[in-house]
Amino acid sequence: MTYGTIFITGAASGIGRALAVALSAPGRQLHLADCQQRGLDETAATCKAKGAETHLTCLDVTDQNAMTQWCTQAADRPIDLLLVCAGVTGGVDACEKDGAAFETLEQIRRMMAVNLDGALNAILPMMTRMRAQPLRKTGHLTRQRGQICAIASVAGLVSYPGTPSYSASKAALDRFLVASGAYSRKAGIHLSSVCCSFVDTPMVAQNCFPMPGLSSVERAVTHILRGLKRRRRRIIFPAWLVLGSRFMDVLPIWLAEAYYIHQPTGRPGSMPRLDQ
Numbered sequence: 001m002t003y004g005t006i007f008i009t010g011a012a013s014g015i016g017r018a019l020a021v022a023l024s025a026p027g028r029q030l031h032l033a034d035c036q037q038r039g040l041d042e043t044a045a046t047c048k049a050k051g052a053e054t055h056l057t058c059l060d061v062t063d064q065n066a067m068t069q070w071c072t073q074a075a076d077r078p079i080d081l082l083l084v085c086a087g088v089t090g091g092v093d094a095c096e097k098d099g100a101a102f103e104t105l106e107q108i109r110r111m112m113a114v115n116l117d118g119a120l121n122a123i124l125p126m127m128t129r130m131r132a133q134p135l136r137k138t139g140h141l142t143r144q145r146g147q148i149c150a151i152a153s154v155a156g157l158v159s160y161p162g163t164p165s166y167s168a169s170k171a172a173l174d175r176f177l178v179a180s181g182a183y184s185r186k187a188g189i190h191l192s193s194v195c196c197s198f199v200d201t202p203m204v205a206q207n208c209f210p211m212p213g214l215s216s217v218e219r220a221v222t223h224i225l226r227g228l229k230r231r232r233r234r235i236i237f238p239a240w241l242v243l244g245s246r247f248m249d250v251l252p253i254w255l256a257e258a259y260y261i262h263q264p265t266g267r268p269g270s271m272p273r274l275d276q
């Protein structure tokens, strides 16, 4: 499909920004949303320099009304692609004397609100809108109405003790998209979930541990755009780490737990809390 009109959340930074820039070209209309106005302006300046038309909205993705309103922009045109990139992360606090470690209640609620509800606040109105769009030719045998892709995480494929609510929010997002994909495809709407390891963005800049499978943001964008072109339901990279994580998830829980809590990755206190 040739993308003409594209909506992106989380476009002020990291993966969302890099996707916006990579997709910028003359004739393309980009609708960019984020809670950081300055970051949005910077993204838009680069996109415009590449010839794209940009429309910026500063909002919080947890605001359902604002998101529904955002999804009505460009009412005169079909939407080709929605990229859901806004997200937050955070780890469990440093260990207490007995080795116990917890997330704050506020962090757990916020993680679910942004990573799951915030994503649905974009996906659901856009699915409704795409269902009413005409089917358009995308190849000699294929036709589609639109594509929706959200950045989940490899953390959604494992029960990761260092970031429980992040794992849970991303697991729900990934499972929703993958499970909804079969019937949506019949309506010409292609859904994709990105399950990737660490990507070098401001989100992970303060992590105090070696990040396995760390990709540059440019490499991540290449994987995502290739996966979208092939209409992959689940876009994964790096494959070795995603497949290794799937293997961990079929092990007895005690064994996977014993492995994970002895890894430096995500050890209590090694990732900033959401409010830090």
Ligand SMILES: NC(=O)c1ccc[n+]([C@@H]2O[C@H](COP(=O)([O-])OP(=O)(O)OC[C@H]3O[C@@H](n4cnc5c(N)ncnc54)[C@H](OP(=O)(O)O)[C@@H]3O)[C@@H](O)[C@H]2O)c1
Binding pocket: 009, 010, 011, 012, 013, 014, 015, 016, 033, 034, 035, 036, 039, 059, 060, 061, 062, 084, 085, 086, 087, 088, 089, 114, 118, 151, 152, 153, 154, 196, 197, 198, 199, 200, 201, 202, 203, 204
């Ligand atoms: N980087 C990684 O290693 C990695 C790996 C797997 C998956 N992911 C996922 O990929 C997505 C993009 O991550 P990234 O690395 O590009 O992070 P990033 O650089 O922090 O960009 C995320 C953007 O979303 C914004 N945002 C956060 N909460 C929001 C809200 N409630 N409403 C509107 N905008 C909000 C952020 O603003 P603030 O700066 O104010 O928070 C930021 O501008 C996230 O969903 C993340 O979970 C990232």
